[in-house]
Amino acid sequence: MKNILKYTLLIFISLNLNNCSIYDDGGGVTVTGESKTYTLVSVDDPNIFGTARFIENTNGSAIVELELIGTPSGGLHPAHIHFNTAAEGGDIAVTLGTVDGTTGFSSVIVSQLDNGTAITYDELLQFDGYINVHLSASDLGTLVAQGDIGENELTGEAKVYELDSVDDPMISGTATFQERVNGEALATLDLENTTDGAMHPAHIHANTAAEGGDIVFTFNSVNGTTGLSQTNVDTITYAEVLTIDGYINVHLSASDLGTLVAQGDIGQNELTGESKVYALSAVDVPSISGTATFFERVNGEALAVLDLLNTVDGEMHPAHIHAGSVATAPGAILFTFNSVNGTTGVSKTNVAVLDDDTAFGYDDVLTVDGYINVHLSAGDLATLVAQGDIGINE
Incomplete structure (x- = not known):
């Protein structure tokens, strides 16, 4: 309900602004009727938000009108256009009018940057910048509203990827990529149950x-206090993010990159939601059994997860897909999984090709003439801890 109210108020502001500003400064400067409105989102105070409206003048300059909702009466809020995106930060490019907290409004004519460089309305609409509205002249560090403008404006297109728990089962979240007008992206990592004061490095990795x-x-880095990270993605375009052969790792700290707090496949490696589970029955060790689950990826490959119960800490169990069925075993090895870790009972393997490099994806798994063997160890392949038919032999 709160979000619905917020967007309703933003629409109200926009409609009101579109019906006003027949502007004349007394020197013959009048508006052309062309304008562009950008959204200013809440930052340090969730109740303050609004819009920035750029209005073209006949002489090529621009009127910049800021309209905020929720500002305290009597407050004076300095505002600026900065270079770069809000996620990157940058120096002040243009000093805008001070927003009157009582009315929530400010208006100023912009025809040049603070360094004297001339800038037109059209150039502002292509500007590499963002707007900050500050709490006060004596507290510029506290932001009441902020928004990307020009080429950094968000188009409304977005893609959300899941970030699953890894070493800490309490931490998980999402990675959201939002497209910019210039083709770049704003990446927002949002994790739950992170620790106050912690900083968690994060990367896109290949494969x-x-x-x-x-x-x-x-x-x-993800700020453990808020669980958030925002980054401008400029070396990879938004379109490339959707097809990248990659995944995201979020690490415990800069000094402990080996401990992962969250992880998720992205781009072509994203899981579609389709999956197939096969039973792995006990063989020579009656206490060990489990499942083999194959998850379909967007690119047609598969993530294979072998999950066994009652394995022994420290042991590593080789596993393969063999040709034929359990009843006709032994069969030649077709595919080699990553070994099952006895401490966790889990193995995760990307399934893209057979061991002889023949293409082998999710659909092929469902129709393969095969079965899975999980062995006691690399030195004792003859002892089987789990086994199960898959594909057409299920």
């Missing part, structure tokens, strides 16, 4: 999480 890979892109 799938099951495979591992080098760092492709570095996010601003």
Whole structure:
């Protein structure tokens, strides 16, 4: 309900602004009728938000009108256009009018940057910048509203990826990529149950999480107090994010990158929601059994998760897909999984090709003439801890 009210008020502001501003400064400067409105979102006070409206003048300059809701009566809120995106931060480019807290309004004519460089209305609409509205002249560090403008404006297109728990089962969240007008993206990592004061480095890595890979892109660290990180993604475009062969890791700290607090496949490696579970029955060790689950990826490959109960800490159990069925075993090895970790009972493997490099994806798993063997150890492949038919042999 609160969000509905907020957007209703923003629409009301926009409609009112579109019906006013027949502006004449006494020197013959009048408006052309062209205007552009940007959203200013809450920052340090969730109750303050509004709009910035750029209005074209006949001489090419612009009127910049700021309209905020929720400002305290009597307050004076300095405002500026800064260089870069809000996620990056940047120096002041243009000093705007001071918002009157009583009315929530300010208006100023802009024809040049603070350094004297001329700028037109059209150039402002292409500007690499953002607006900050501050609490007061003596407290510029506290922001009451903020919004990207020009080429950094968000188009409304967005993609959300899940970030699952890894080493801490309490921490999970999402990674949201929002498209900018210039094709770049705003990335927002939002985690639950992070620790106050902690800072969690985060990256996009190449390949799938099951495979591992080098760092492709570095996010601003997730602030444990808020659980948030916002980063401008400029070396990878928004469109490329949707198709990248990659995954996200969020680490415990800069000094402990080996401990992961959250992780998720993105781009072409995203899971579609389709999956198939096969039973793995006990064989030579009656206490060990489990499942093999194959999850479909957007690119048609699969994530294979072997999950066994009652495995022994420290043991590593090789596993394979073999040709034929359990009844006709032994069969040749078709595919090698990452070994099952006895401490966790889990193995995760990306399934894209067979061991002979023949393409082998999710759909192929469902129709393969095969079965799975999980072995006691690399030195004792003859002892089987779990086994199950898959594909057409299920």
